[in-house]
Amino acid sequence: MSTPAQAGSCSTSALPPTAPDLLVDARRTFFHGPRLRKVTARADSPATGTLQQFLDAEYSTDFTSSVSGPHATLDTADITVARLRQLCRLSAPLAPEAVLAHDFANPAVAAVLTDMWPVTVSCYGKPHAEAVLRNRLTGPHLDTADIPFLLDRAESAGLRPLTADEAVSLPAHDQRGARHALWRYLHSLPGGHTHLPDPGQAADPYERLLANPPATLPDHPAQHGTVVAQTMLQGDLDTPGQGLSGGMSVLLGGLGDQLATNEYIGHVLTVVTAGHDSLEREMNLLRPRTPAHTVLRLPVDAPASPPHEGWTPYRAALNWWARRLFAALPRKVDVIHLRFGDEASLALADAAEHAGTRTVFTATPDPHRTLTHTYTDTCSTASDEEHLLRDDLHRIFCADRLVDRSDEVIGIAGPSGAEHLLRHFPVLEDRYGPDGPPAPPEGIAPYTPDPAESTLRKQMLDALYADGSRTDALSPQDRELPLLLSVGRLHPVKQQDMLVHTWLVTEMWRSTTLVIVGGSHNAPARQEHETRRRIHELLRGHNAAASRLAIVPAMPNMSIRRLERALADPASGPATWYVCPSAKEEFGIAILEAMEAGLPVTGPQRGGVAHYVHDGVNGLLLDTSSPSGLARGLHRLRSLPESTRHRMAMAAQHTATTRYALQDMTDFLCTTYSTLAQRPRTNAVSRGARVDPA
Structure with a gap:
């Protein structure tokens, strides 16, 4: 079987920082x-x-x-x-x-x-x-x-x-x-x-909206302070784990809610996109989330939000809608925060410059850090790989343009964050010096228990162990077996199919159950459908193993966190490990939430997880670049005694609760946004400034 980690590249491992690149x-x-x-x-x-x-x-x-x-x-x-x-x-x-x-x-x-x-x-x-x-x-x-x-x-x-x-x-x-x-x-x-x-x-x-777009949008409560827009142009804010919606949905939902409570922030807009399917369900383009946090929906002439590499045909229209709807708001947007190096973000940068809105861009060195290692001459030069290379070079160009045009660039927190960023964006050293741009501390929103918390947790576990013949549940008789839990959107980069493959070939299915949470049963996106197809192919002829695997549709974030708490409770849940088999995670919101719930975790060596998961101390780091690497990691996990698993879970919970509160990230961004909104504008023509069409 060709896994997502293997297909289309020689390796998913980045070169060491000192290796020739x-x-x-x-x-x-x-x-x-x-x-x-x-x-x-x-x-x-x-x-x-x-x-x-x-x-x-x-x-x-x-x-x-x-x-x-x-x-x-x-x-x-x-x-x-x-x-x-x-x-x-x-x-x-x-x-x-x-x-x-x-x-x-x-x-x-x-x-x-x-x-x-x-x-x-x-x-x-x-x-x-x-x-x-x-x-x-x-x-x-x-x-x-x-x-x-x-x-x-x-x-x-x-x-x-x-x-x-x-x-x-x-x-x-x-x-x-x-x-x-x-x-x-x-x-x-x-x-x-x-x-x-x-x-x-x-x-x-x-077409109905395009022929008659709203001239004004509903007013929101008048408040003094900076008006901030944050963008999430892939997926849906309210459906993490479905389609293109993942950890960023969870982060921006909680972050927007918390920013809106800060005395220096007047209002928060989370800018999302609405394709045909979404517009069929709801035509309103402004949706209140809290009194001071509103979701602004930009129409897109596609069934759903395109992936990062698919925005070129929609850029002009997205820019037009953003300019139109920003102008229709009762208050000017002071600062907009862009988070992905693609043409959708460039369209929003165009609109921001037209409106006189300051821009913040979160730069990450992807796909920069794996490009040389991926496209060496040991790989095939087939046209499909050349196509992938062209896409990656285009993403690098988009990120360069956003760095060049943004009023402020911020990085990803972590010990090697600035080092990797300066290595792959040389202009940032000229702009920020050897320490690189600032990086906000990452964090997760606090969990608020429901008044009926204990009852709801019991109901979730009963539903999970309702019937092993169902694809979304386990057998009641397997309730005492150790459980592996993986949460995330069904997507090749998340490698759930490789996890199932490894679980089968190592015969861990004989002694553990596996629960994968993510995706939509009713309207799966193309990547979800393909991932499910691969998993079903793997399970063909393995009926006994299939009864110990549950693929549970994505659920609201608070429900996920409640399930994790139920599984972490030794009085009611089985001995559980949280397993993230992704090729890489830039940060890993879902991993950190599992840690905060009290679960021991495993995550990929690549990306940002190693910033807070210390191998053998508060979790395990896995080589997810190949099935054999993942197999070694799962074997190591399974061989640890219960006392070690419990110790790691306690250490993980301590890390999450003491170092990764969302409030720290909120405070950093509030200061950044407010300072930027008050800073006198400089001559931006040298950075590729947009001409004002007025």
Whole structure:
């Protein structure tokens, strides 16, 4: 079986910080060294083949020898994208004619040109850019496929190359993307609304909202203080463990609630996205969560939130919705906090700059730290792996643009956090010095027991052990067996299928039960469906083992934490270990919550878990890069005496309760947000500032 840890890469392990890393060398040379020097593999570096060609194209100006010849694999589009990214990083925008001469039907090209366009307009002037757009839109060779890109570039920069009458005569009505771009453009024109369709005739809720977006949003209680927006653009805030919703849903839900109680914070907006399925259930775009914490939903013309790598087609529309809805709020957003290096965050950064809102960006060195190790010449150079490499290089570019454009960059807490961040983002050392950017302490929200807590815990355990023939429950007769618990969204990076595989081949199923909590039974996302399919394939012919495995649908966070407390109670729950088999966890909210509940935990060596789980002291660290590594970890876990398991559980609980309170993170961020909101604005043009389309 090919596990998620094995598929599409040679290894999931990062290089040690001192090991040769071609990406680090290329970026340091580009940002700090002579840019005419070719990026080359050192004698002690692993040969990299295709990776070296991509890095040469993107980070040096002397790359001819490595991107041509019999062994070259880069095509013209790859080279074009690489050179455009280089121009963006150098703050060297192309003229409008040059921008629009490119093949922006290529999504990767269009993504870079979108980021370059506002500075192009600022440098060359609105009249010139408007004239160039008009020539393209009225020319005899206009391709209908080009209309969305051209109209979106006009609308985003406040340009009016066509009148409303001219715009509606474009052949854009039969293609959904072009039609929507036309409507967005018409909204910006005097009298343009008269050409918009009747919302009652719209094909679906998204088009109904686009034809008639709200001009104002409901007022919230008037309070003094900083208005903060925090973004969670993948998944749903209220359904952790389903689809793309994971620990970030839990973190931002609790963090937003707690921020809203601080005397210096006037209001908190958690910005999420709403796809077709969500809009069908609810059309309201502003949903109160607490009196001072509101959820703002940005419509997306897709069934659900796209994954990080899938945002390119939706960036222009997401930016338009954010600008529109921010302007409709009763109070201006002072600070927005962006957390992922993708095009969705770039769209929100565009909207923030348009509104004069300060931006905070949490930078993480992913996929930077595994790139060289993953794409060495010992791997296949099949087109699917080249596709993954292109995606990773694009994510690195997006993160660079967000670092460049943010008013404040913060890192991830931990002993090696600043070291890894400065290693992979050389510009941050120039900006913050050798200690790197500040990093807030991480934490989890306090657990509030229900008045009927003991009854609810008993009901949860009874439901868990109701019937071993069900896929979401265990047999009552197995209640005394030790239990392995794993909580998280069903996704390849979480590697639940590898956990099941290892549990089976090591025959741990004979002496333990396994409970996996996550995913949706009713409407599983593609990754959930694939993970379930793999698990069902593994269980084929293993009926006895299947009765000792329960895959329980995701449940509200407080229910998860109640279940963990029930399992941690020696008077009612079995001897339980919490097992996280993920390839890596940046922080691991679910692990920390299990520790706080009193469970002994295991987590991956890679990522941030090692910052608070000390192997053999308050938990175990696992090699999750392969089934054999995970098998060794599970065997070690199973061989520990009960007294050691209990000691680790107590130590884990002490760590969580004394060092990782959410209040510490809240206090840090309140200070950061309030200080930033009051700081005089500096000239941001050198950081790729957006032109105000007003």
